[in-house]
Amino acid sequence: MQGGTAAVERVFREEYGRLIASLVRRFGDIDIAEEAAGEALVAALEKWPESGVPPNPGGWLTTTAGNRAIDRIRREKQRDAKHQAAFMYHDDTPHEPTGPVEDDRLRLLFTCCHPALAPEARIALTLRLLGGLTVAEIAQAFLVPETTMAQRITRAKKKIAAAKVPYRVPEAADLPERLGGVLAVLFLVFNEGYLATGGGDPVRAELTGEAIRLTRVLRQLLPEEPEVAGLLGLLVLIEARREARVRNGQLVPLPEQDRAGWDRGLIAEGHDLVRECLAINRPGRYQILAAINAVHTDAPTASDTDWSQVVALYDQLTRLDPSPIVALNRAVAVAELDGPKVALTLVDRLPLTGYHAWHVARADLLRRLGRTTEAKESYDAAIAATQNSAERAYLSRKRGELV
Amino acid sequence: MTHYLLTVHGPAERDEFGNYGSKEEMEEAFAATGAFNDKLHADGYWVFAGGLQSASTATVVDGQGETPVMTDGPYLETKEVIGGFWVIDAPDLDVALKLAAEGSKACRGKVEVRPFDGLAT
Numbered sequence: 001m002q003g004g005t006a007a008v009e010r011v012f013r014e015e016y017g018r019l020i021a022s023l024v025r026r027f028g029d030i031d032i033a034e035e036a037a038g039e040a041l042v043a044a045l046e047k048w049p050e051s052g053v054p055p056n057p058g059g060w061l062t063t064t065a066g067n068r069a070i071d072r073i074r075r076e077k078q079r080d081a082k083h084q085a086a087f088m089y090h091d092d093t094p095h096e097p098t099g100p101v102e103d104d105r106l107r108l109l110f111t112c113c114h115p116a117l118a119p120e121a122r123i124a125l126t127l128r129l130l131g132g133l134t135v136a137e138i139a140q141a142f143l144v145p146e147t148t149m150a151q152r153i154t155r156a157k158k159k160i161a162a163a164k165v166p167y168r169v170p171e172a173a174d175l176p177e178r179l180g181g182v183l184a185v186l187f188l189v190f191n192e193g194y195l196a197t198g199g200g201d202p203v204r205a206e207l208t209g210e211a212i213r214l215t216r217v218l219r220q221l222l223p224e225e226p227e228v229a230g231l232l233g234l235l236v237l238i239e240a241r242r243e244a245r246v247r248n249g250q251l252v253p254l255p256e257q258d259r260a261g262w263d264r265g266l267i268a269e270g271h272d273l274v275r276e277c278l279a280i281n282r283p284g285r286y287q288i289l290a291a292i293n294a295v296h297t298d299a300p301t302a303s304d305t306d307w308s309q310v311v312a313l314y315d316q317l318t319r320l321d322p323s324p325i326v327a328l329n330r331a332v333a334v335a336e337l338d339g340p341k342v343a344l345t346l347v348d349r350l351p352l353t354g355y356h357a358w359h360v361a362r363a364d365l366l367r368r369l370g371r372t373t374e375a376k377e378s379y380d381a382a383i384a385a386t387q388n389s390a391e392r393a394y395l396s397r398k399r400g401e402l403v
Numbered sequence: 404m405t406h407y408l409l410t411v412h413g414p415a416e417r418d419e420f421g422n423y424g425s426k427e428e429m430e431e432a433f434a435a436t437g438a439f440n441d442k443l444h445a446d447g448y449w450v451f452a453g454g455l456q457s458a459s460t461a462t463v464v465d466g467q468g469e470t471p472v473m474t475d476g477p478y479l480e481t482k483e484v485i486g487g488f489w490v491i492d493a494p495d496l497d498v499a500l501k502l503a504a505e506g507s508k509a510c511r512g513k514v515e516v517r518p519f520d521g522l523a524t
Contacts, residue, residue: 116496163518164405166495 015058016132021104036069106221113182121156202390226280230287233273237293240266251394255302307336324350340368356385406519407499409489411512435509454487
């Protein structure tokens with residue numbers, strides 16, 4: 001492979017999480033790790049376009065960055081007590097191709113998703129340190145000014161250092177709860193990509209792709225955790241439908257999608273994961289959501305969908321998570337089984353008037369019941385409650401079709 | 404090891420049972436807090452701790468000018484004030500947060516955890 005700038009940058013991004021995580025373990029400091037990684041990139045950009053990408057680019061970057069970090073610490077150690085301390089206590093155990101290196105990323109993921117950090121900072125740090133996205137890219141993805149995102153990340157890093165948020169995989173007793181926080185961050189990153197909240201691109205494949213990539217890493221690291229398999233299954237089964245989900249700038253809802261446009265490879269992977277979860281038999285939120293998506297992707301046409309199975313799975317999910325949002329999704333499935341009238345009764349009693357999906361569901365049910373005037377009002381409320389251009393286009397069309 | 408300040412926040416206005424509800428509940432909270440303090444000593448996290456008199460007993464002093472200016476009452480007039488605190492020495496934030504959760508349960512209040520930027524000796 002010839003190492004043009006683009007090739008170097010691609011390798012760098014692929015290796016970034018691993019690189020930063022191993023540097024954070026060695027030097028105990030995120031800033032030192034990021035600086036050293038940046039210097040290693042500069043070195044790679046100088047060297048690789050001429051010499052070609054080395055056979056083990058990750059190893060090359062890790063060694064180069066490690067040397068740069070040590071050089072820097074030596075240079076600065078007279079005047080900077082903190083760096084001196086980092087140098088004196090740094091863990092210099094050599095990294096190995098498997099095992100410890102993988103654990104480094106897991107440790108850092110738990111640090112980035114620590115409950116003591118603000119939720120939006122957890123997402124940003126995860127994308128920055130493990131996903132290798134630039135601050136500008138993360139700011140763009142979440143539609144905030146770059147300076148705001150930079151401050152958010154800096155503040156979180158400062159808290160990690162000053163309050164001593166540990167770089168550690170939680171103990172077994174705390175793992176389920178802490179793992180829940182990590183999975184929630186990955187799911188949020190995915191959702192922001194799958195139905196962007198802002199007015200930019202309606203679907204951001206780089207975010208869905210990054211969430212899936214990080215969840216795959218997590219699954220390699222924690223292969224025994226069924227909720228990790230469940231989340232990965234859920235994400236690939238949704239991602240499989242991404243291409244069919246927007247047509248001519250309009251969102252295409254599940255029943256109207258061209259199923260030939262679904263990614264069969266991802267669906268097969270998702271179904272395997274769901275089967276694996278069923279065999280483990282320790283159900284959880286993400287596993288059940290994955291199973292629901294397995295039922296959808298198992299049906300050759302929308303009318304072949306086993307809705308009683310979908311409702312049964314939502315019943316199971318409600319027992320774990322009796323939230324109004326789960327109840328809303330369940331009601332949408334109930335509409336297919338027991339009709340829109342029954343479903344509307346369920347929807348109307350939910351305290352979700354500020355949630356755009358509630359208005360969307362209500363508008364559709366009212367439309368199906370022939371209550372046109374109310375349906376129009378609900379479509380208007382739904383359109384007002386979303387910035388996503390593809391969803392607005394779809395809702396406007398549905399509203400326009402009402403006579 | 405890092406020093407952390409654990410401050411207990413509670414209502415500024417205290418009733419006769421210190422907002423614990425009843426004499427029994429107040430005594431239970433005191434006993435639980437005492438047991439938690441013993442545990443901090445036994446496990447080596449203890450540095451210092453204490454409960455404070457009500458915020459209305461506070462005086463603010465501004466000594467920056469030529470003559471100090473005294474003002475009756477707390478610096479900030481808020482509904483929630485610091486009722487007491489612990490200073491602990493813990494290896495990392497996870498340990499500090501766990502201890503804060505135990506302390507919060509014992510004393511029946513919300514606890515803020517804040518790292519020290521060094522201690523004067």
